[in-house]
Amino acid sequence: MAKAALVRNQAEEVNALQDTIYVIGGKWKLPIINSICNGNKRFREIERSIPGITTRMLSRELKEMEMNKLIKRTVYPDSPVLVEYESTPYCKTFGNIILAMIEWGKEHKKYIQEEA
């Protein structure tokens, strides 16, 4: 009985974990979300805020994330066209994950430096 419940929860949790990995997997989605949530709105601004990303990857990921309703893209067709990206409320639900990962990365760096 207790065992059955345990097994069942495990299966449910693996699935939830795999779903999450599916949605935010890859090298760039979380850094992009983080950047936009930090207030970066313009394409080049976001690009500059993420070390190593190329315009191509940023463009592709933004498109995909817009389709998945994670971000909103607004075009202001004034004389020089202006484009702005914003995070949606849904996007902000990744906050805890991102915070946990930033925390881990900082601790990891300390750990590595202590070892060396």
Place this chain on the structure above:
Amino acid sequence: MAKAALVRNQAEEVNALQDTIYVIGGKWKLPIINSICNGNKRFREIERSIPGITTRMLSRELKEMEMNKLIKRTVYPDSPVLVEYESTPYCKTFGNIILAMIEWGKEHKKYIQEEA
């Protein structure tokens, strides 16, 4: 001044985030860590607990994670050889990330179901 501090923190955080993604990136590492932390010790046991994984991927990831001191592999050379995997304390530092991701996955499922 305030702006400089803000920018600097942002850069530091992106780096931490990217470091973390580098370490636990890919489709399988977190599910494997989660499985072992949940008490699964034997190869086939871990394999069965993760939907979709192949023996090859599990074997490769376990080897890599053993090299990175994330897990410990112990062989008991009794009549049928017995192998056990354990998580190291270092491995357990991913706990918060995994929990946050499981949480997100569950909420996401609700969200999807409500929409449909």
Place this chain on the structure above:
DNA sequence: GTAATCAGTATCACAGAGTATACCAACTAC
């Protein structure tokens, strides 16, 4: 007139992540 910025797109190319399938030797259970 030259350079730079903006928001991207177009092509090409590659490594390696991931899949599929079969196989091994030793052992247990029926």
Place this chain on the structure above:
DNA sequence: GTAGTTGGTATACTCTGTGATACTGATTAC
């Protein structure tokens, strides 16, 4: 004797995520 388990390895293949480079047309700045 046959099927199943255990802990993997071998081989072959796909595919896509990612990178590198170049380019666009409009605008602004020197």
